[in-house]
Amino acid sequence: MVGDDKERTRVPVDQVIPVAGRLLSFGVDASGVDRLTVDGLNSIAHLLPKAGGRCGVYELTFADGERYVGQAVDVVARFGAHRKTWTDIVEIAFRRVPRDRLDEVERDQIRWREAAGARLRNVVYTTGRLGASDLDLLVPPSEQRRWLADHQPREIRLADRPDDPVVRRRTRHRFDRLRTDSRFSGELADLIGAYLRATMPALERTELSYWTLSALPGTNAGTYPRLFTISVHALETLYVCHDRRTPRDLQIRLNVDEAVARSQLRTRLWLSSIRAVRANYRIRPGVLGLRFASARAARDALTRAPVIKAARKLNLDLMRKGPALNWKTHCPDLVEHVLSG
Numbered sequence: 001m002v003g004d005d006k007e008r009t010r011v012p013v014d015q016v017i018p019v020a021g022r023l024l025s026f027g028v029d030a031s032g033v034d035r036l037t038v039d040g041l042n043s044i045a046h047l048l049p050k051a052g053g054r055c056g057v058y059e060l061t062f063a064d065g066e067r068y069v070g071q072a073v074d075v076v077a078r079f080g081a082h083r084k085t086w087t088d089i090v091e092i093a094f095r096r097v098p099r100d101r102l103d104e105v106e107r108d109q110i111r112w113r114e115a116a117g118a119r120l121r122n123v124v125y126t127t128g129r130l131g132a133s134d135l136d137l138l139v140p141p142s143e144q145r146r147w148l149a150d151h152q153p154r155e156i157r158l159a160d161r162p163d164d165p166v167v168r169r170r171t172r173h174r175f176d177r178l179r180t181d182s183r184f185s186g187e188l189a190d191l192i193g194a195y196l197r198a199t200m201p202a203l204e205r206t207e208l209s210y211w212t213l214s215a216l217p218g219t220n221a222g223t224y225p226r227l228f229t230i231s232v233h234a235l236e237t238l239y240v241c242h243d244r245r246t247p248r249d250l251q252i253r254l255n256v257d258e259a260v261a262r263s264q265l266r267t268r269l270w271l272s273s274i275r276a277v278r279a280n281y282r283i284r285p286g287v288l289g290l291r292f293a294s295a296r297a298a299r300d301a302l303t304r305a306p307v308i309k310a311a312r313k314l315n316l317d318l319m320r321k322g323p324a325l326n327w328k329t330h331c332p333d334l335v336e337h338v339l340s341g
Contacts (some may be wrong), residue, residue, distance in 0.1 A: 032095060039063075039090040042083055045076045053096045057105045059113070060121075061091040068121045069110045071102040085136075103285060135210065135319050139202045148316055151308040153197040156339060160204040161332070167208070168332045174215040175333040181216075183227060183250060187295035188240065191252075193338040194302050195230065195238050199311040201319070210319045211237075212330035213338075224251075228334065233318040234283050234325045237311070251291060252298045255279060256310035257317070258288035267306040274301075284318060 036047050048054055054075050060068040060082065072078035075094050082089060097105045113120060135144075178184050192213065196203055200211055211232045219226050220241070227250065229239035237255045242248070258278060262268050275291035288310070292298040301307050324330070 034094045036092050036094070037090065038079070038092050042080070043076065044079050044092065048076055048094065055099055055102075056095050056097040057102060057109055058092055058094045059109065060086075060089050061093070062086065062121065063088040063090050066119045066121045067113055069106060069113060071097075071106040073099065107285070134323065135206075138205050138209070144201060144316060147201045148309075148312055151198075151305040151312070153194070154203075156197065156203050158204075158336060158339060161335070162204075162208045163332065164208065167328065167330055171215065171329060171331040172333055174217075175331050175337070178215040178228065178334065179337070181227070183248065185295065187299070188227075189338045191295045191299050191302075192228065192230070192238070192334075194299060195254075195311075196335075196339065198302055198308050199237075199315050201312070201316055206319060207335065208327055208330050208332075209323050211315070212324045212327055213335050214326065214329040215331045215334045217326075217329050231324065231326055232315045233321050233323070235281060235287075235314075235318055237315060237318070251293070252295065254290040254292070254298060254301065254311070255287050255314060256290065256307060257313035258286050258310075260313045261288050261306060261310035264306050267304065270304070284314070284321070287314065 034048065036044060038044060055073050056075060057069070057071045058075050058078070060070075062068070068082075070078065075092075079089075079092060095105070110120070196213075200206060211230065214226075214229050214231070217226050217229055219229060219236070219239075221244075223244055224241040225244060225247075226236075227240040227242070229236045231237065235255065236253070238253070240250050240252050242250050261271065261276075271288075271290075274297075277289050277291070279287040279289040281287050290298075290301060290307075292301065302311075
């Protein structure tokens with residue numbers, strides 16, 4: 001029976017069984033991959049019972065031969081979301097993978113497909129976290145592609161920003177403390193503004209939901225307290241901290257995509273001259289951490305096209321991974337302060 005997972009796993013890959021008035025070929029090949037013909041189906045819940053596991057990496061095949069590689073904790077739910085966007089999905093190949101290996105296996109599958117010359121329909125470059133994303137509803141994929149290929153900062157309209165009165169009231173006291181802190185210089189404010197303009201897609205639309213700016217957050221308060229931090233999804237991408245024992249010695253940290261940052265020889269030489277270290281973040285592999293002793297040095301780095309593109313790549317990958325997790329500490333007053341200058 002189709003609904004019997006034990007019976008289904010014994011069906012050869014090339015065997016064809018009639019289901020609900022159509023022919024569906026499915027099975028498990030030597031690599032443990034379920035291959036399902038899904039042309040015309042709106043759901044694959046009956047083909048992949050929960051008992052068999054739904055967490056893993058999948059590959060869609062479209063009628064025109066293009067592919068799409070992604071990962072999902074629940075592939076049935078993810079397929080349903082894809083079907084709303086694409087009506088031409090004809091097959092899905094699904095491999096069960098532990099949650100802690102999703103990024104690794106997805107990345108390997110993408111690179112294997114690229115090497116094989118497959119045409120991938122993924123929005124973001126195929127060297128990051130891919131898959132269906134709520135971000136597509138806010139920023140169309142075509143806009144994401146254009147923005148990612150560019151490096152020019154853009155003008156913003158403060159009036160188009162979101163306004164959550166509860167969040168504003170909650171964080172205003174931290175903004176007031178930061179604004180009167182002698183360490184928070186005009187150069188640091190300019191740095192934040194320049195970074196946001198240069199590296200955040202659709203800045204006004206994605207604020208709060210996908211990126212946040214926090215004033216005096218509690219992160220690492222016992223060791224390396226933050227003066228401020230910009231976060232995308234669950235990763236700090238630009239922040240200023242200090243050793244708790246030496247509060248006047250500020251350290252500026254900027255995280256970017258390593259592969260893009262190292263893509264040009266001149267930039268690689270420059271990176272070797274500064275404090276650039278590979279960062280080991282579980283949430284997103286392939287991050288390069290740039291360290292600066294002054295706001296001016298960090299600001300100069302944001303005049304380099306490869307650095308801007310590397311920061312954009314990281315930020316967009318993280319946004320596609322999921323929404324901002326620490327939105328409750330977002331400080332709208334600080335955003336207005338750094339962008340209105």
